[in-house]
Amino acid sequence: MGSRRRWNGLVAALILASGEAGAHEVDLTQLPLGDGKISTAPQRGFIWACRIDPNAGGAFRDGPWIDKAKGVYDFTKKAVVDGKVTWDGRYRMSLQGERRVFSTNDLPNHPTGVFPIQPGDDAYQWDRNPNSIKTQDFKVELAASPALAAAPTCAPGAVGVLISGAVLFNALDAPGRDAVAHETQDGCQGHPQESGAYHYHSVTTCLDDRRLADGHSALVGYALDGFGIFGRFGEGGKALSSDDLDDCHGHTHAIPWDGKTTVMYHYHATWDFPYTVGCLRGQWRQQDVMTISAPPQGQGGPQGGRPDLGAAAAKLGITESALMQALGPPPPDLAAAAAKLGISQEKLRTALGVP
Numbered sequence: 001m002g003s004r005r006r007w008n009g010l011v012a013a014l015i016l017a018s019g020e021a022g023a024h025e026v027d028l029t030q031l032p033l034g035d036g037k038i039s040t041a042p043q044r045g046f047i048w049a050c051r052i053d054p055n056a057g058g059a060f061r062d063g064p065w066i067d068k069a070k071g072v073y074d075f076t077k078k079a080v081v082d083g084k085v086t087w088d089g090r091y092r093m094s095l096q097g098e099r100r101v102f103s104t105n106d107l108p109n110h111p112t113g114v115f116p117i118q119p120g121d122d123a124y125q126w127d128r129n130p131n132s133i134k135t136q137d138f139k140v141e142l143a144a145s146p147a148l149a150a151a152p153t154c155a156p157g158a159v160g161v162l163i164s165g166a167v168l169f170n171a172l173d174a175p176g177r178d179a180v181a182h183e184t185q186d187g188c189q190g191h192p193q194e195s196g197a198y199h200y201h202s203v204t205t206c207l208d209d210r211r212l213a214d215g216h217s218a219l220v221g222y223a224l225d226g227f228g229i230f231g232r233f234g235e236g237g238k239a240l241s242s243d244d245l246d247d248c249h250g251h252t253h254a255i256p257w258d259g260k261t262t263v264m265y266h267y268h269a270t271w272d273f274p275y276t277v278g279c280l281r282g283q284w285r286q287q288d289v290m291t292i293s294a295p296p297q298g299q300g301g302p303q304g305g306r307p308d309l310g311a312a313a314a315k316l317g318i319t320e321s322a323l324m325q326a327l328g329p330p331p332p333d334l335a336a337a338a339a340k341l342g343i344s345q346e347k348l349r350t351a352l353g354v355p
């Protein structure tokens with residue numbers, strides 16, 4: 001019964017996607033499937049993910065909105081998790097000298113679906129997300145005026161915080177597929193991971209894609225490196241796709257920044273993969289990734305970017321890089337990896353904690 005609710009957010013999204021300037025319309029019924037668009041260096045339209053963990057979760061079968069043969073999915077036909085649960089979101093951002101300080105409980109300023117996904121929900125056919133949304137109080141400090149690093153770096157599991165108060169993960173689900181296409185999310189494109197952290201994999205349509213005077217989108221969040229994330233429209237109100245942006249999904253021009261106009265790098269949301277950050281152009285800290293992705297104690301949260309391959313490698317008495325090499329590019333083939341390592345698949349699964 002998610003169809004009516006689905007359209008609430010989508011009608012607005014469709015209007016926004018068509019763009020005032022009509023530069024190019026985005027067909028939400030034929031979005032390119034991002035599966036396999038994972039790179040090991042900066043590459044436009046791809047995600048350079050720091051790691052993919054084989055500790056799979058998420059949708060257990062493909063919904064009919066995914067057309068693998070054509071390599072597209074129909075965003076307007078995706079199952080949407082039912083519900084309209086409201087939360088006491090507490091998001092605050094302040095400037096303290098060189099630092100931009102965020103505190104939030106990760107509860108969004110918009111309603112969410114009912115989680116765990118209920119058996120009566122149409123979404124349950126595709127994804128049985130058993131997690132509940134839980135408060136995650138955290139504080140992070142990012143650079144207030146970030147500078148470009150000498151070279152881009154890979155994108156960890158959690159890549160930023162949106163001004164809705166909830167965290168932004170990268171474009172991949174736990175097994176390393178296009179999360180926006182595969183994961184069943186609520187009407188605001190969010191859902192909780194195993195420790196209850198509500199998160200998105202794209203910029204939620206429940207945040208208005210507000211426009212500045214020239215048609216450029218307003219700020220919708222901050223990436224881990226401190227650079228801004230803006231909505232889906234560029235200068236002159238042009239609807240952006242990955243082709244308009246650099247390898248990390250951003251570009252540089254004058255933007256409003258803390259009350260001033262500054263020529264500065266920034267990321268953009270797009271409707272096409274990788275949706276937000278493809279890699280990071282500024283410096284970031286692993287400790288912030290862990291803080292905002294809040295994996296459960298002692299467990300690797302694959303979407304959160306906390307490594308569990310190290311622990312698995314230790315259990316197997318091999319190095320982490322040997323294990324990663326055996327697993328190969330995502331999605332991992334456990335049978336082949338076990339053969340490469342000369343161990344049984346069962347032993348490998350046990351070490352990885354994969355059933």
Ligand SMILES: [Zn+2]
Nearest residue numbers: 179183201303
């Ligand atoms: Zn997710």
Ligand SMILES: [Zn+2]
Nearest residue numbers: 230234235251
């Ligand atoms: Zn821009």
